[in-house]
Amino acid sequence: MGQRALVYGIGNPILTDDAIGPKICDHLKINRPIPGVEYRTGAVGGLCALEQILGYERVVFIDAIRTKDGIPGDVYEFGLSNFKETLHLSSFHDLSFLSAIEMGKNMAFKVPGDIRIIAIEIVEDLVFSNSFSPEIEKKYPLILKEVTEWFDRCFVATP
Amino acid sequence: MKRYTIDPITRLEGHGKIEIFCNDDGSVQNVYFQVPELRGFEKFCEGRPVEELPMIVCKICGVCPEAHHLASAKAVDAVFGVEIPSAAKKLRELIYAAHYIHSHIAHFYALAAPDFVVGPTASPAERNVLGVIGKVGVQIGSEVLKHRRLAQEIQKELCGHQTYCVCAIPGGNNKALSEEKRKEFEIIAKSCVDFSKFSLKIFNDVVLANKQYVDIILNGPYALNIHSMGTVDANNKVNFYDGKIRVVDTKGVEICKYDSKDYRDHIAERVESWSYLKFPYLKAKGWTGFVEGQDSGVYHATPLSRLNAADGMATPVAHEEYQKMYSTLGGKPVHATLAMHWARLVELVYASERLHELCRDKEITEPKVRVLPTNTPSEGVGSVEAPRGTLTHHYWTDSRGIVKKVNIVVGTTNNNAPITMSIKKAAMGLIKKGTVVNEGILNMIEMAFRAYDPCFSCATHSLPGNMPMIVNIRDAKGEIVQTIKRG
Numbered sequence: 001m002g003q004r005a006l007v008y009g010i011g012n013p014i015l016t017d018d019a020i021g022p023k024i025c026d027h028l029k030i031n032r033p034i035p036g037v038e039y040r041t042g043a044v045g046g047l048c049a050l051e052q053i054l055g056y057e058r059v060v061f062i063d064a065i066r067t068k069d070g071i072p073g074d075v076y077e078f079g080l081s082n083f084k085e086t087l088h089l090s091s092f093h094d095l096s097f098l099s100a101i102e103m104g105k106n107m108a109f110k111v112p113g114d115i116r117i118i119a120i121e122i123v124e125d126l127v128f129s130n131s132f133s134p135e136i137e138k139k140y141p142l143i144l145k146e147v148t149e150w151f152d153r154c155f156v157a158t159p
Numbered sequence: 160m161k162r163y164t165i166d167p168i169t170r171l172e173g174h175g176k177i178e179i180f181c182n183d184d185g186s187v188q189n190v191y192f193q194v195p196e197l198r199g200f201e202k203f204c205e206g207r208p209v210e211e212l213p214m215i216v217c218k219i220c221g222v223c224p225e226a227h228h229l230a231s232a233k234a235v236d237a238v239f240g241v242e243i244p245s246a247a248k249k250l251r252e253l254i255y256a257a258h259y260i261h262s263h264i265a266h267f268y269a270l271a272a273p274d275f276v277v278g279p280t281a282s283p284a285e286r287n288v289l290g291v292i293g294k295v296g297v298q299i300g301s302e303v304l305k306h307r308r309l310a311q312e313i314q315k316e317l318c319g320h321q322t323y324c325v326c327a328i329p330g331g332n333n334k335a336l337s338e339e340k341r342k343e344f345e346i347i348a349k350s351c352v353d354f355s356k357f358s359l360k361i362f363n364d365v366v367l368a369n370k371q372y373v374d375i376i377l378n379g380p381y382a383l384n385i386h387s388m389g390t391v392d393a394n395n396k397v398n399f400y401d402g403k404i405r406v407v408d409t410k411g412v413e414i415c416k417y418d419s420k421d422y423r424d425h426i427a428e429r430v431e432s433w434s435y436l437k438f439p440y441l442k443a444k445g446w447t448g449f450v451e452g453q454d455s456g457v458y459h460a461t462p463l464s465r466l467n468a469a470d471g472m473a474t475p476v477a478h479e480e481y482q483k484m485y486s487t488l489g490g491k492p493v494h495a496t497l498a499m500h501w502a503r504l505v506e507l508v509y510a511s512e513r514l515h516e517l518c519r520d521k522e523i524t525e526p527k528v529r530v531l532p533t534n535t536p537s538e539g540v541g542s543v544e545a546p547r548g549t550l551t552h553h554y555w556t557d558s559r560g561i562v563k564k565v566n567i568v569v570g571t572t573n574n575n576a577p578i579t580m581s582i583k584k585a586a587m588g589l590i591k592k593g594t595v596v597n598e599g600i601l602n603m604i605e606m607a608f609r610a611y612d613p614c615f616s617c618a619t620h621s622l623p624g625n626m627p628m629i630v631n632i633r634d635a636k637g638e639i640v641q642t643i644k645r646g
Contacts, residue, residue: 014203042320042323048311051311099289107297107301
């Protein structure tokens with residue numbers, strides 16, 4: 001892996017399905033230790049998200065998403081051109097993620113050239129719990145497999 | 160009856176909804192600010208060892224985790240009846256000053272400045288931080304990000320994680336500050352002092368120099384004549400981390416001043432059927448409804464109220480700016496809601512100066528930052544001034560330290576009634592008979608609550624741990640035609 005890369009699992013670890021990003025990130029950190037790839041978790045968005053990624057060449061965010069009529073457990077991949085609002089990346093408290101990225105570019109900061117967002121359709125993110133909802137719990141092995149395979153294609157097969 | 164809905168509220172953490180009910184002639188009849196979100200956090204804490212709470216509560220939300228961490232740590236210290244070492248207290252205050260710096264910078268530049276630098280009725284496509292940078296220059300944008308990042312570096316170093324703090328433990332802190340890091344932090348603090356002064360200069364040059372904006376602040380439909388709450392030190396100066404909670408009335412006269420452990424003697428919480436968020440009020444005045452004035456029980460806990468409730472700032476430049484603000488706005492107390500943005504910048508200067516002071520304090524690198532608690536745990540209260548208001552944590556445990564009950568009064572909860580009243584006042588002032596309600600008008604109504612920097616992701620609580628919901632579908636006359644229930 002020649003490029004400095006960051007994998008960021010976003011979400012609240014005690015808010016039911018919202019924990020899915022950090023949990024997958026932690027799994028990758030243990031099972032896919034790759035030189036040059038850093039793994040981080042937290043609930044950040046807007047300006048904070050921008051501040052976290054400056055200086056990296058490649059960044060992958062793993063976040064939860066809730067879409068109208070979405071099927072729980074579905075995994076989406078977005079780039080900046082087709083980005084949809086995930087649960088954390090766009091914070092009402094500061095900037096939308098795309099505005100933050102634009103702000104970084106305007107100010108000639110070293111914004112990563114390759115930013116991907118892996119978003120997992122979830123069911124519940126309003127209730128505090130250490131466990132996933134039954135639907136996500138049941139599908140978690142498949143979700144993890146799908147994201148890990150995607151990760152392997154991007155980072156292991158073609159570093 | 161027409162109904163305008165602003166949902167979701169933009170630039171606000173969590174979910175909230177404003178409903179404006181108009182008469183047939185187009186004038187405003189009533190306004191409801193509703194928070195439909197329930198989180199069940201207090202229930203989630205029950206049954207856990209109390210020493211785990213400071214690490215858990217900072218996960219309530221990503222906006223002010225340090226405030227929850229430190230209020231919780233103080234409550235846990237009280238549960239164990241332990242006095243922490245002086246160096247530990249100063250380290251916690253240092254961490255908290257850094258938190259205030261990045262939080263207030265974000266609010267001013269990302270949330271407040273778009274309304275004043277770009278313009279309150281500008282198109283939403285321009286009324287954002289990019290629009291602000293377009294007006295004031297790219298270099299300033301770089302400085303904004305630089306100083307937020309520097310303040311967060313301090314937090315990350317001392318808290319163990321940027322958002323999920325693990326540093327404050329029962330009896331003190333788990334890590335002392337090295338001399339090497341102290342030197343680094345001192346340089347950062349000095350830079351933050353300069354940047355906070357520069358931010359006030361922008362406010363002077365762009366906002367105060369514009370007569371239209373000053374008119375909006377002072378003469379627009381944004382004033383709210385209510386009481387003010389804030390934490391003060393022994394000299395009645397503003398303090399974010401520790402001190403007594405002081406409340407002054409609408410004329411600036413002290414109503415009460417108390418230790419946080421006595422908060423229930425002074426504050427009661429009212430429930431309204433149309434909101435999941437409680438409405439705290441002053442017991443000394445009683446609940447008299449959503450009304451302003453000397454006899455009302457409504458108070459606010461905001462940057463402006465903190466300054467109103469204090470006799471000044473504890474650092475020199477901040478105190479100078481404090482005096483200038485009150486001199487410009489006609490003396491204390493100030494009731495102009497939008498002056499909160501100015502007060503927030505005065506606090507930014509104070510946080511930076513205090514950070515700088517603490518970085519130069521000889522005791523700050525003392526290795527003894529913890530005493531081991533030996534008392535049997537029982538009950539404790541801790542409070543801090545969160546950037547968006549007084550935050551109180553109250554825990555009850557059994558003799559093994561297992562949590563039996565938790566009560567949390569968060570900053571935004573204190574301001575629930577004032578936010579509701581401010582929005583109503585703004586709506587009534589801006590929407591008259593024949594007014595065309597456009598995006599600009601709606602944004603100016605939103606400005607009334609945005610000044611409070613509200614954050615609801617930690618403000619609502621649910622006992623069942625699930626989110627009950629009732630949806631009433633009403634016709635044009637307000638009659639319910641269908642009800643959907645969940646939970």
